[in-house]
Amino acid sequence: MFVMDELIFDFSVNLPRVLVGGKTGVLDHVKQLLIVTDNNIVAKCGSGYISLSGSDLSIRQLSDERVVVSGEIKTIELFQRER
Amino acid sequence: MHYKTIRIEGFEIHRLLSQCLKEGIGLRNIRILSDCEFTADVNGKDWLRLTRMAGSKYRLTVTREKGLKPLLIQMLSNRSAVAGVILFIIILFLQTSFISEIRVYGYESLTEREILQHLKDAGLYVGCSRFVDPDRVEIEMYRKLDILSWIGITFKGGLAEVTVVEGTEPIEEVDESQPCHIIAVKEGYIEKVIAKEGKGEVEKGDFVHVGDVLISGILEIEDKTYSLDPESKVYRYVHADGEVYAKTVYRFICYQDVYKLEKRKTGKSIPGIRLTIGDRTLSTSGFITPFETSVYEEKKLIDILWPVPLELAVNRVSELELYRGKRTGEEVEKQAKRQARQLIQENVPQSAQIINKSLKFLPEENIIKVTIMVEALEQIGEKKPFIPRDVPRDQSNDQQKIQ
Numbered sequence: 001m002f003v004m005d006e007l008i009f010d011f012s013v014n015l016p017r018v019l020v021g022g023k024t025g026v027l028d029h030v031k032q033l034l035i036v037t038d039n040n041i042v043a044k045c046g047s048g049y050i051s052l053s054g055s056d057l058s059i060r061q062l063s064d065e066r067v068v069v070s071g072e073i074k075t076i077e078l079f080q081r082e083r
Numbered sequence: 084m085h086y087k088t089i090r091i092e093g094f095e096i097h098r099l100l101s102q103c104l105k106e107g108i109g110l111r112n113i114r115i116l117s118d119c120e121f122t123a124d125v126n127g128k129d130w131l132r133l134t135r136m137a138g139s140k141y142r143l144t145v146t147r148e149k150g151l152k153p154l155l156i157q158m159l160s161n162r163s164a165v166a167g168v169i170l171f172i173i174i175l176f177l178q179t180s181f182i183s184e185i186r187v188y189g190y191e192s193l194t195e196r197e198i199l200q201h202l203k204d205a206g207l208y209v210g211c212s213r214f215v216d217p218d219r220v221e222i223e224m225y226r227k228l229d230i231l232s233w234i235g236i237t238f239k240g241g242l243a244e245v246t247v248v249e250g251t252e253p254i255e256e257v258d259e260s261q262p263c264h265i266i267a268v269k270e271g272y273i274e275k276v277i278a279k280e281g282k283g284e285v286e287k288g289d290f291v292h293v294g295d296v297l298i299s300g301i302l303e304i305e306d307k308t309y310s311l312d313p314e315s316k317v318y319r320y321v322h323a324d325g326e327v328y329a330k331t332v333y334r335f336i337c338y339q340d341v342y343k344l345e346k347r348k349t350g351k352s353i354p355g356i357r358l359t360i361g362d363r364t365l366s367t368s369g370f371i372t373p374f375e376t377s378v379y380e381e382k383k384l385i386d387i388l389w390p391v392p393l394e395l396a397v398n399r400v401s402e403l404e405l406y407r408g409k410r411t412g413e414e415v416e417k418q419a420k421r422q423a424r425q426l427i428q429e430n431v432p433q434s435a436q437i438i439n440k441s442l443k444f445l446p447e448e449n450i451i452k453v454t455i456m457v458e459a460l461e462q463i464g465e466k467k468p469f470i471p472r473d474v475p476r477d478q479s480n481d482q483q484k485i486q
Contacts (some may be wrong), residue, residue, distance in 0.1 A: 032101040038115045059113035062104060062123075 013065075014046035016078055024060075025052055025069040025076075033067070041069055051077040085127030085150035086111075092120045093141030108133055127152065174390040180213045181361055183241035183388045191249050192230065198247060201227050207236070207243060210392035211362060241388075262320035262471060265298035265464040267291040271329035274460055281323030297327040297464050320471050327464035330438065333457040335426045338450045339415045342407040346378070352401040357381065359394040366398070374402040415444070419453045427457055435461035 008015075017028040027043050027050055034049070035042040038058070042051045057071035091099065096119060103110055111124040125133055127150065137143055158164060185207065187198050202208065205223035206215055217236040224234050232250035236243060265281065273289045281298040285291055300323035303316055351374070355367030368379060377400045385395040419442055427437065439458035444451050 030104060033097040033104065034101075036097040036100055036113075036115060036121075037118065058115065059100075059110070059123075061109070061111055062100060062113060063107070063109035065104065067104075 016043075016045035016048040016050045018050050018052075018076060018078075020052075020073055020076060023070055023072060025073050027052070027067040027069065028065065030065050030067050038071075041067070043067060047081055049079040049081075051075070051079070053077070085152045086124045086148070087127060087130055087145050088112075088122060088124050088147040088149065089133075090116075090120065090122050090144045090146055091137065091141050092144075093137070094119050096121055096141075099137060099141055102136055103133070106132065106136065108136070122146070124149075177391045178389065179240055181241060181388070181392050182207065182209055182211050182213060182215075182238075182243050183392070185209055185243045185245060188244065188246045189249070190247055193228070193247070193249060198245070202245065207245075210359075210388065213238060213241065258468070259322055261322065261468045262300045263322055263466045263468040264296045264300045265323045265325055265327060266467045267293055267295045267297055267327070267329070267463050268465045269293060269329070269331050269461070269463045271331035271461075271463060273297075273327065273329050275328040276325070277327070278323070278325040281321055281325065283325075285327070291329065291463070298323045298325045300469065318471075323466070325464065326462050328460055329463045331435070331459050331461055331463065333427075333431055333455075333459065335423070335430070335455040335457070337419065337422050337426070337453050337455065339410075339419055339422075339453055341410060341415075341446070341449050341451060343410045343414070345406055345408045346376075346403045347406065348378070349402045349404050352399050355398050355400065357394070357396045357398055359392075361392055368398055368400050372400065374400065376403040376405055377401060378403050415451055416442070419444070419451075419455075422453070423455045423457075426455065431457060431459055432461060435459040 013029050015029065019026040019028075027041075027045070029045045030043045030050075031046060032044040033041070034044055035051075036059070039055050040051065040053050041057055041059070042049060052069055052073055053075040054071055054073040057069055057073070059067055060070045061068040093099065096115075100110070100113070108129045109126055113121055113123040115121045134143055185199060185202065187195050187202075190198055199208075201224060202220065204227070205220045207217075207220045217238070220236060221234050225231055230249050231247060233246075233248040235246045237246075238244075265278075270290070270292045273285045273287055273291060275287065276283045276285060276297065278298045281300050282302055284296050284299050291297065300321050302319045302321055304319055353368075353371055353373070355371065357364065357366040357368070359365075379398060379400055381396045381398040383394060383396045385393060387393050423440065423442060427440075431437070437457060437459050439456075441456045443454040443456070445454065446452075
């Protein structure tokens, strides 16, 4: 990864960012939650949307534009707003 | 550190969650139960804001509270637990407030019992307050025991450790280079003279008085080499040394009663109790004493040091009737011998050897006079320095002649 890419990744607060490992997923820059169910969580992250699908999903932490999701995460989808 | 577990019911729960995210209300462990119901943990300080935000659109129910504050509230609401904790603290405080044991170290000639007795008189004893001033006790001990060189008192909880260092009584030493005599410190009949240095002035069987020279430190030099004036004498002064044993006589007089006072119980008695907690004593016998002459008998029921020094005893004050009875000769003799032993122990030095002991009874009016004669063999010599010019007149004159 180039330095510029890293800077964009770290400081761009208006882009969706998701980190998934094992049974935990971390969604950053969350502005709004659109769908919250035990098998699907959709969050609006500035200029895009993140959708996590799976089973037994629950939000372990919700604070400071960060949502920590735990459960069996099967699918991650990213949507961009139409311009 | 204060969390509430809440259940939130209402439509479009994601709106509420988004609003929480926007307002900075932290939520944890959000579990979606259905489309219009979920549970979450909310910080105590955010609770009011959340209720305000939810308004009438959502129904909030607190299912559980976690953290220090609810724990304290729960604990304080349990009266028996609070009472138990308070009792525990009181016991702990009392346990460390009294002396439960005293250990004495470093004693040699004194006995532990003697030291403990003196400590008790000074205010330090088993059961006394832990906050007794050790400096005051130490000063009191120094005042009472002359032999004490140093005393240290340390407290380890209820244990008091007393360390003593005994001093020795300084013996006045005579300078070895200074001439001296051995003089008699007691009068008696000479039994043996061991002159290591100097000239023996007394022989076996001589009677000496206090201050008599036993071994002289003045030696006459008999020089036959030069034909000096036969009248003039030359003296050499030495540091006399040696031992002189003499038979000394001790005479003690004591009195014995012809009659003895005997006690007889009349049968009248008053029962009572005594309760001692720490230094405080409450005894019924202290304020109920109708008898002129009485005897106090006690039986301890409880005697504990832990958790508090507590003594509970039942007692009985019985009335006594006193009457005089004549003592037998055997009783008088037995008592006199006991007195004689005590007097010997108090007055005759331990190093002295008792050779003979006799008791003479002289009955007088209502009393018997007992004369105790003790013959002992003991060392009576003591060094006494002198300055050469202090020699007897005839000897000093001679010396002046020589010079």
